[in-house]
Amino acid sequence: xEQNPVTANGSPDLAVELGPLRLKNPVMSASGTFGYGExxxxxxxxxxxxxxxxxxxxxxxxxxxxPPRIVETPGGMMNAIGLENVGVEQFLSLKLPYLRExxxxxxxxxxxxxxxxxxxxxxxxxxTPGIAAIEINVSCPNVKKGGMVFGTDPAMTGAVVRAVRxxxxxxxxxxxxxxxxxxxxxxxxxxxxxxxxxxCINTLAxxxxxxxxxxxxxxxxxxxxxxxxxxxxxxRCVYEVTRAVKCPVIGLGGITSATDALEFLLVGAxxxxxxxxxxxxxxxxxEIVEGIKRFMEVEGIGDIKSYIGSLDTSCLFPFAEDSCSLxxxxxx
Amino acid sequence: xxxxxxxxxIVEQERILxxxxxxxxxSPKIAGAARPGQFVMMRVREGTDPLLRRPFxxxxxxxxxxxxxxxxxxxxxxxxxxxxxxxxxxxSLVGPLGNGFELPAAGSAPLAFIAGGIGIxxxxxxxxxxxxxxxxxxxxxxxxxxxxxxELLPEDFVRMxxxxxxxxxxxxxxxxxxxITRMFEDVMAEGAFRPSGIYSCGPLAMQYNVAKWALANDxxxxxxxxxxxACGIGAxxxxxxxxxxxxxxxxxxxxxxxxxxxIFSAGSIKWNKILSQQTVPPTWPSN
Numbered sequence: 001x002e003q004n005p006v007t008a009n010g011s012p013d014l015a016v017e018l019g020p021l022r023l024k025n026p027v028m029s030a031s032g033t034f035g036y037g038e039x040x041x042x043x044x045x046x047x048x049x050x051x052x053x054x055x056x057x058x059x060x061x062x063x064x065x066x067p068p069r070i071v072e073t074p075g076g077m078m079n080a081i082g083l084e085n086v087g088v089e090q091f092l093s094l095k096l097p098y099l100r101e102x103x104x105x106x107x108x109x110x111x112x113x114x115x116x117x118x119x120x121x122x123x124x125x126x127x128t129p130g131i132a133a134i135e136i137n138v139s140c141p142n143v144k145k146g147g148m149v150f151g152t153d154p155a156m157t158g159a160v161v162r163a164v165r166x167x168x169x170x171x172x173x174x175x176x177x178x179x180x181x182x183x184x185x186x187x188x189x190x191x192x193x194x195x196x197x198x199x200c201i202n203t204l205a206x207x208x209x210x211x212x213x214x215x216x217x218x219x220x221x222x223x224x225x226x227x228x229x230x231x232x233x234x235x236r237c238v239y240e241v242t243r244a245v246k247c248p249v250i251g252l253g254g255i256t257s258a259t260d261a262l263e264f265l266l267v268g269a270x271x272x273x274x275x276x277x278x279x280x281x282x283x284x285x286x287e288i289v290e291g292i293k294r295f296m297e298v299e300g301i302g303d304i305k306s307y308i309g310s311l312d313t314s315c316l317f318p319f320a321e322d323s324c325s326l327x328x329x330x331x332x
Numbered sequence: 333x334x335x336x337x338x339x340x341x342i343v344e345q346e347r348i349l350x351x352x353x354x355x356x357x358x359s360p361k362i363a364g365a366a367r368p369g370q371f372v373m374m375r376v377r378e379g380t381d382p383l384l385r386r387p388f389x390x391x392x393x394x395x396x397x398x399x400x401x402x403x404x405x406x407x408x409x410x411x412x413x414x415x416x417x418x419x420x421x422x423x424s425l426v427g428p429l430g431n432g433f434e435l436p437a438a439g440s441a442p443l444a445f446i447a448g449g450i451g452i453x454x455x456x457x458x459x460x461x462x463x464x465x466x467x468x469x470x471x472x473x474x475x476x477x478x479x480x481x482x483e484l485l486p487e488d489f490v491r492m493x494x495x496x497x498x499x500x501x502x503x504x505x506x507x508x509x510x511x512i513t514r515m516f517e518d519v520m521a522e523g524a525f526r527p528s529g530i531y532s533c534g535p536l537a538m539q540y541n542v543a544k545w546a547l548a549n550d551x552x553x554x555x556x557x558x559x560x561x562a563c564g565i566g567a568x569x570x571x572x573x574x575x576x577x578x579x580x581x582x583x584x585x586x587x588x589x590x591x592x593x594x595i596f597s598a599g600s601i602k603w604n605k606i607l608s609q610q611t612v613p614p615t616w617p618s619n
Contacts, residue, residue, distance in 0.1 A: 035567040042335040042565075043426075055569075063584040068609050070562050070570030075380040077562055081569045084586065210609075219607050228380040256380075279563040280375065280384060282426060283337060 448534020
């Protein structure tokens, strides 16, 4: 494989391009695990991140689900927070200014109960200084269609993306749920409707119960599974989606280290998001940036873009010569 | 208030009795900033199981030595691993977290401290601080109960000059037989002691009874509440409790134990909206 030489000043180039979105490195926080950024300011220099993806925002403030909302499972955790958030107006007036001051690219994750709500959110955010992109969360139920989750249906996903696309000139990212038969089909629908970028995966639908009280562990009964346990599923989804669409893909799901992040880049993600790992190690995002840089230095990779999607899935038979000669000898 | 990630060194590990342990850690930055009622998120080892940190309140703070102690009961995998830590080993901490107790005005009126089980932990440091600034004449009482005598710290652990201790066990194996809050109500009914303030820590069912009494008797109570939590720093929003909203009683709002608490006033929680799942002691199913 061709190796790009390390750049002139000896420092590897971590910058990535995701269509219209340019980031100084491929590492960002995942929505819902990083608050509005400020929560982590004691632990990381937020300016060192490729971008900060903030907690999902709705038109109106939401109280969220009754507790218990979280539960730990082997190698992971489940949550049913219920999209508790301050609402778009308070986000813009109270939360965004802090991040804007730092000039870190801010990606605003949005969700609505109807297609129209998504469109109104996009319109409200459009033209606001300090916002780098919009990430559409299609993993919430459509109240008008009997609670069916938007992201589980390609047509409904397309409708949401179109509504957002029509109301903003910002780069649009669509965050896909893995709880579908074919994530590629949903990805294609999102791309076709004008999504500039796809991010995947959101949490896996899951459940935990208590054998003594005979009750679900979560008040909501179901929750979303995240953490290292979901990483292999996420990698497979990213692999499939990168081969189904032409637009860039952001990979996430169980990333806790630079190695994990590089795996996603290797299979084809142009950038990654780090979620649950922030809870265990609040400094993990910047540690991953540093880890990727070290890997590139050691491996002599000058430009991270050359590593993205460089996975080799061709079949090699290292002992083929021997087997050939064996066959030849049998034939003679 | 800055939150810190610090690699702590284990100074002492002692099994006090049964499944209850005392762990002393050298963690100068966190110990220097810690206040009674606050907590740390602790991780004993790298890896994915257990995945999340566990919250522990400060049971003693020795700021000048750079040390603090926690008291814990082994209930599952995380705490079992913790009980195997030997002096010299290290553990990763994030802290100090949460609001902490508001100390009473110096030399003020009678105070009641109510502890259920391992809930004694944050009250030990609090009582120490309160005693240090009192004049000695005040009526300070600790109501300390557990399920059984085997889960009650030895008397010398909680006895301090000038502090009157009332013990109870649910099974009557030591002290008053019955719930700690029942004993507290009995003592109140006698009329000789009337606290101007209550500090309490223990299971949610106990805290509910403390809150109910405090509200009915117009007494200020500071409750140290617990919850499962993933981050401890207000990001995951997992440690929610239903909040009372006096201005709009029908409104649904949640407070978060890690950043709005863990110390709450009796009236700030909407007790009738707490689900029974929440009253299960916070242990993890993978334990």
